[in-house]
Amino acid sequence: MQRRTLLQSVAAIAAVPLAAPLARAAGQLVAVVIPPLRKPVDAWRKLLSPLACAVLFDEGTERAFSSPLLGEHRDGTFVCAACLLPLFSSKAKFESGTGWPSFTQCLPGHCGFKTDHQLAFEVRTEYHCIRCGGHQGHVFDDGPAPLGKRWCNNGVALNFVPKGQALPAWRT
Numbered sequence: 313m314q315r316r317t318l319l320q321s322v323a324a325i326a327a328v329p330l331a332a333p334l335a336r337a338a339g340q341l342v343a344v345v346i347p348p349l350r351k352p353v354d355a356w357r358k359l360l361s362p363l364a365c366a367v368l369f370d371e372g373t374e375r376a377f378s379s380p381l382l383g384e385h386r387d388g389t390f391v392c393a394a395c396l397l398p399l400f401s402s403k404a405k406f407e408s409g410t411g412w413p414s415f416t417q418c419l420p421g422h423c424g425f426k427t428d429h430q431l432a433f434e435v436r437t438e439y440h441c442i443r444c445g446g447h448q449g450h451v452f453d454d455g456p457a458p459l460g461k462r463w464c465n466n467g468v469a470l471n472f473v474p475k476g477q478a479l480p481a482w483r484t
Contacts, residue, residue: 346421349395349444349484356394356444359483367466368394368446371430371438376411379467384413387475393468395444396480397422400463400470406455408462413470415463416455423448439463443482 455462
């Protein structure tokens, strides 16, 4: 391998974010860039219910055991209720007994994270939709093997798309 080719390859690899989702193009894996959607909260309030806006954009929490998605067991995809970006496969869903839909992992590169200090007695890891920034829930270390993570999600922050039904186009 020539030095120039080696340096170009190293530079290309370094430019790909480690958490970027991957897709196949011409038989090769390539990073998929999810562009951020910058929309004012007032615009979301016109599209979503008051509870959905309170959870997604004011970092609220819905009442435990209130989400119809808690009992959703069909194959499919859970998408962000705001921008419609796919966030979870139904294969990652499990019954945690906590009162909120729970998952073992999100789709790679589709969630962002921040430290949440809202509770005085506990520091938590919050996750949000990487595209619109909508608050989804928190990640805990008490999930099932082999990953040991519980992604505790507000059901009102998600929509479910059954397998065989086309995923909705992302909102703009």
